[in-house]
Amino acid sequence: MTTPHVPKVAGIEPTLPAPAHTAAPAAPETRPFAQLAAAHERLAARLSDLTALHDLTGRLARTDTLEAALHELLRAGAALVGARRGLVTLEPPDGLGPETTVGLGLGPADIGHLETVPRRAMPLGRLLDGLGAASDADVGAEAGAGAEGSTAVTPDAGVVEQPLPGGSTPPLPRPSTGVPTELAQPDLAGDPGLDPRLREVAARLGYAASYAVPLITDPSADGPEGTERAGRPLGAVVWLYDEPAEPGERGRRLLALYRAYATRHVSRLIELHRRRHAEQTLRTEMLPARLPRAPGVRLAVRHAAGPYGGGDWYDALPLPDGALSLSVGSVTGSGPSAVAAMGRLRASLRAYAVMEGEDPVAVLSDLELLLRLTEPARSATALFAFAEPPVADPLGGPPAHKIVLAGAGHCPPLIIGEHRTEFVETSLSAPLGMLACWEAPSVELEPLPGETLLLYSDGLLHRTGEPVDRAFSRLHAAAAGLPKSVRQDPEALVDHVVRAMLPQGLTDPGSPEDVVLLAVHFEG
Structure with missing residues (x-):
């Protein structure tokens, strides 16, 4: 016995259900479960990041002296970006001090060697010299002096700029304070434009890459001296790698969050240090x-x-x-x-x-x-x-x-x-x-x-x-x-x-x- 023919109607494609004995079983829908598992992994990763930041900021909050806070900043940052050594330099822009340099895994002789490198050749020097209004000519000159492999990033862009063909880098993008939010040198040995003195010191100290960030106060924060100081930089930090490397996206993101809190804490300790120093000077002069x-x-x-x-x-x-x-x-x-x-x-x-x-x-x-x-x-x-x-x-x-x-x-x-x-x-x-x-x-x-x-x-x-x-x-x-x-x-x-x-x-x-x-x- 044959199935009766269904007449065709204009605009309608006749469809017939498949016989029950020939229908294939429907495949189970796995996409929602996969999405749920991925969301669970992202949530777990975010919770782990928040827990790590809570622990690191808690350790920093327990420091009550400027030197202790700078040591903790270097240690926590090294853990976040995967480095072993580092250096932080404070140069408050108002000129009232204190100006100091603290190292992690670097002795006084190592810091002395780094200080012999021309200031504009060092990531710290480039960040510190750019702490203020910089002209377009200065920015272009600094970019032209950059080497292949050096990268900079702005807080707005959120991505690392790639070097242009021929070994030059694009102008360093800068936020409103006139300084990049990070400066990476992932491979010093492969950088043909590296300053000879920096190459010599890096080889002597045994580091092959660096990652530097500035310490800039939050522009929205109400500092003890009013809004005039808000958004102005206090110093810069650089971490040194033993092998060619640079931090990943997660490390950069966590460091940016940690650095925002650390800068405010360091700024408060600078004010406290100044008051204590003034009181100590007054007391000493009275004796x-x-x-x-x-x-x-x-x-x-x-x-x-x-x-x-x-x-x-x-x-x-x-x-x-x-x-x-x-x-x-x-x-x-x-x-x-x-x-x-x-x-x-x-x-x-x-x-x-x-x-x-x-x-x-x-x-x-x-x-x-x-x-x-x-x-x-x-x-x-x-x-x-x-x-x-x-x-x-x-x-x-x-x-x-x-x-x-x-x-x-x-x-x-x-x-x-x-x-x-x-x-x-x-x-x-x-x-x-x-x-x-x-x-x-x-x-x-x-x-x-x-x-x-x-x-x-x-x-x-x-x-x-x-x-x-x-x-x-x-x-x-x-x-x-x-x-x-x-x-x-x-x-x-x-x-x-x-x-x-x-x-x-x-x-x-x-x-x-x-x-x-x-x-x-x-x-x-």
Whole structure:
């Protein structure tokens, strides 16, 4: 039996369903599953990238000094672009500094070799010199000096420009700041236009490729100095490869995101560094530039301020007839206001020392009255000593010394000699500014020839992290254990005490305490 014929109708193509026994099974639809799997892989890759950036930016955020931040920037960038060594140079455009260079995997000698290369031949130099408005002629000259294989990219284009035939590169595309967002040299050995000095240094240091980026602040960010600084560059970073290479698209993208955060963090640390440097300069200028010379004594001092700037001071002032006034003290508080108060108090103490230095009680009484009248919200501790001129022995023996001292809430000085090491028993007294009228008896001391009087601030004890009584015992033990040769040299003596009390040294950014040690050695 045959299938009946279906008549044709104009415009319609007759179709008949296939017989059930001859129909092939429909193929399963796999495209949606493939798309879902691809989307899942992209999501996993993006999540991995975000996790890596979160970890790297977290490590950077925990740095609180400029040098530490630059080291972390180099380390994180090297991990993202697949390099082993790097170099970062800061040159803030306002000229206020700090200008510094930090290396990763490069020693001072290696950095010195790189600095001998002409500036315009180095990727860092090209980026730094282009940090500003550059004319078209300058851009064209820089592009003409480029070599085959060098590439640059703009933030708008987002792609790497290919070199033109004949070994020249197109003009470096630049964003609004006048500097390319990256500068790559993927194969230095195959670059015929490379500067001979750069080729020589690269061969000596053993690197074959480089990848450099500028550090430019976010134009939309509100900097501490207003919008004038926004978008202006701070410096540049270059990473060095041991073999011909350049970062891939993923590494470039992650580095761009990381660099935006890192530049803002570095910019904040630059401002913090400047403030700390200004405070340190102010504090240093308020203290004696050098210790005076006085008959029969030798002086040595060690002073270190905490990271927040405290009000500890020391002074040694020659007085008429060969006498010498000595003082150490501390003003409560920290920061610029405490430093200013310390300067005013120390200047007043000097004036009182000149007028009535032979009576330390009168000096501190006047200082206490001044503090209550001019600094009612502050208190201070102080120790003032008047060293009389040495008296010659009529029998030809060593000269005799005499010291009169008084303390106001300050740590007792330590007398160090061959036959004794003991704290001088000063009268107990409250700090200045805490009593309606301060007055305490003075103490007389007659150091023997060869002995040393050590004045110090309580920061020396607090920095040890131990209870005060244990810190006093530790100081006494450090002084009692001095070698004989060290006892005769005040410079060596203070260094020995610092090493014994503060193994981490005077410059401890983790401690807010100031430290003062003033050693007075009496010669025979």
